[in-house]
Amino acid sequence: xxxxxxxxxxxxxxxxxxxxxxxxxxxxxxxxxxxxxxxxxxxxxxxxxxxxxxxxxxxxxxxxxxxxxxxxxxxxxxxxxxxxxxxxxxxxxxxxxxxxxxxxxxxxxxxxxxxxxxxxxxxxxxxxxxxxxxxxxxxxxxxxxxxxxxxxxxxxxxxxxxxxxxxxxxxxxxxxxxxxxxxxxxxxxxxxxxxxxxxxxxxxxxxxxxxxxxxxxxxxxxxxxxxxxxxxxxxxxxxxxxxxxxxxxxxxxxxxxxxxxxxxxxxxxxxxxxxxxxxxxxxxxxxxxxxx
Amino acid sequence: xxxxxxxxxxxxxxxxxxxxxxxxxxxxxxxxxxxxxxxxxxxxxxxxxxxxxxxxxxxxxxxxxxxxxxxxxxxxxxxxxxxxxxxxxxxxxxxxxxxxxxxxxxxxxxxxxxxxxxxxxxxxxxxxxxxxxxxxxxxxxxxxxxxxxxxxxxxxxxxxxxxxxxxxx
Numbered sequence: 001x002x003x004x005x006x007x008x009x010x011x012x013x014x015x016x017x018x019x020x021x022x023x024x025x026x027x028x029x030x031x032x033x034x035x036x037x038x039x040x041x042x043x044x045x046x047x048x049x050x051x052x053x054x055x056x057x058x059x060x061x062x063x064x065x066x067x068x069x070x071x072x073x074x075x076x077x078x079x080x081x082x083x084x085x086x087x088x089x090x091x092x093x094x095x096x097x098x099x100x101x102x103x104x105x106x107x108x109x110x111x112x113x114x115x116x117x118x119x120x121x122x123x124x125x126x127x128x129x130x131x132x133x134x135x136x137x138x139x140x141x142x143x144x145x146x147x148x149x150x151x152x153x154x155x156x157x158x159x160x161x162x163x164x165x166x167x168x169x170x171x172x173x174x175x176x177x178x179x180x181x182x183x184x185x186x187x188x189x190x191x192x193x194x195x196x197x198x199x200x201x202x203x204x205x206x207x208x209x210x211x212x213x214x215x216x217x218x219x220x221x222x223x224x225x226x227x228x229x230x231x232x233x234x235x236x237x238x239x240x241x242x243x244x245x246x247x248x249x250x251x252x253x254x255x256x257x258x259x260x261x262x263x264x265x266x267x268x269x270x271x272x273x274x275x276x277x278x279x280x281x282x283x284x285x286x287x288x289x290x291x292x
Numbered sequence: 293x294x295x296x297x298x299x300x301x302x303x304x305x306x307x308x309x310x311x312x313x314x315x316x317x318x319x320x321x322x323x324x325x326x327x328x329x330x331x332x333x334x335x336x337x338x339x340x341x342x343x344x345x346x347x348x349x350x351x352x353x354x355x356x357x358x359x360x361x362x363x364x365x366x367x368x369x370x371x372x373x374x375x376x377x378x379x380x381x382x383x384x385x386x387x388x389x390x391x392x393x394x395x396x397x398x399x400x401x402x403x404x405x406x407x408x409x410x411x412x413x414x415x416x417x418x419x420x421x422x423x424x425x426x427x428x429x430x431x432x433x434x435x436x437x438x439x440x441x442x443x444x445x446x447x448x449x450x451x452x453x454x455x456x457x458x459x460x461x
Contacts, residue, residue: 002337005313005314005315005316005317005318005359006314006316007316008314008315008316009296009315010315010316010359010361011315011361012315012361012362012364033359035357036357036358036359036362037339037357040318040339040356040357040358040359041338041339041357043316044318044337044338044356044357045338053316053359055359055361055362057362058362081351104339104427105342105426105427105428106352106405106408106409106423106424106426106427107339107342107345107352107353107354107405107427108339108354108427110348110351110352110353111351111353111354111357111358192426193423193426193427194340194426194427
């Protein structure tokens with residue numbers, strides 16, 4: 001059934017302070033809406049419960065990308081077009097640029113925001129695996145002040161997160177310490193544009209003398225929310241990459257991955273493909289070593 | 293339920309407009325129902341097909357996903373703002389010449405996505421054209437004639453500018 005626009009209240013206070021005051025006055029009563037690429041879809045399908053919506057679109061304090069000496073801060077209101085166009089991100093955090101280019105289509109990237117992608121908390125979120133392997137931190141704000149938490153601790157369950165009812169996601173902070181890392185990101189979906197991931201895997205690693213000395217692995221669509229793969233990392237850290245290590249890493253990932261069957265794929269397919277992606281990354285590390 | 297109608301002002305195809313609408317009314321519906329600009333089509337209604345593509349503040353958007361309140365103060369271009377009978381936009385002419393339109397439902401969105409692409413990248417490669425139009429689905433042409441149309445439009449604009457440059461010399 002088509003959604004009824006009159007069923008919803010919507011205001012656009014225009015400034016961050018005004019939004020935070022509103023969230024503080026009536027905690028849990030207002031749903032922030034940025035580019036609408038999620039909520040408007042639910043609305044169109046008649047799936048959006050009657051809501052009080054507060055628009056974040058066009059609030060200048062939220063739409064920024066700030067480059068510092070040691071990190072890049074991405075405002076929650078930055079769109080994926082903003083990310084794709086940012087040279088510093090392309091140069092220093094190429095997996096973020098790559099992930100941004102996969103989100104929907106150009107028209108979706110013009111409207112979809114980083115904050116929306118993370119707060120929505122889809123298990124298949126395109127930007128999440130890249131943020132996880134870059135050790136992103138999330139800055140949350142409220143009238144009470146601001147706090148930062150590791151992005152790896154942000155999602156707490158299916159579409160649940162660590163935000164309090166009066167808080168807003170303000171920015172994602174990405175440390176610039178991955179220039180020496182080998183980096184990997186691949187998404188498998190039905191087609192290149194528009195498709196939601198069946199599975200995606202991201203990795204950052206350092207290999208010294210054939211041994212994995214530093215490693216982060218993260219995946220989309222292998223659990224109820226985008227997540228680091230700590231057990232699979234443990235199976236690789238400190239190990240020399242060879243056929244045996246690759247096999248034990250695949251086994252660790254098979255044990256750690258908890259995907260589901262849904263409209264886009266099956267748990268079985270997701271597990272197999274995730275293992276293949278992991279193996280592809282590890283073999284890239286091997287061939288890189290041979291080449292140097 | 294909210295009976296609250298908002299007064300929203302924006303500019304469409306160079307003309308200032310004021311509409312009274314529910315803030316959650318889709319920009320698509322405001323364009324078609326309130327402003328009678330029916331060139332913009334509804335396809336899927338969920339941001340997947342691109343039929344409702346318009347340009348808002350120089351960016352391509354799916355007008356089915358824009359609550360009209362967020363269009364306050366915006367500069368919007370729809371297919372009606374591209375060209376007119378007898379004075380077609382180079383892209384419209386190229387779609388005619390190359391058979392880029394069949395049933396026509398996707399065509400306004402294709403034209404707007406192609407306009408956006410050429411505004412940023414006047415001489416795109418085939419790969420860039422495919423990416424620029426990847427959010428616009430066509431179920432008639434098989435896309436090849438649409439890509440040909442964009443290539444032809446880019447070339448005609450290039451010819452026009454080189455003609456102008458020649459005249460200037």
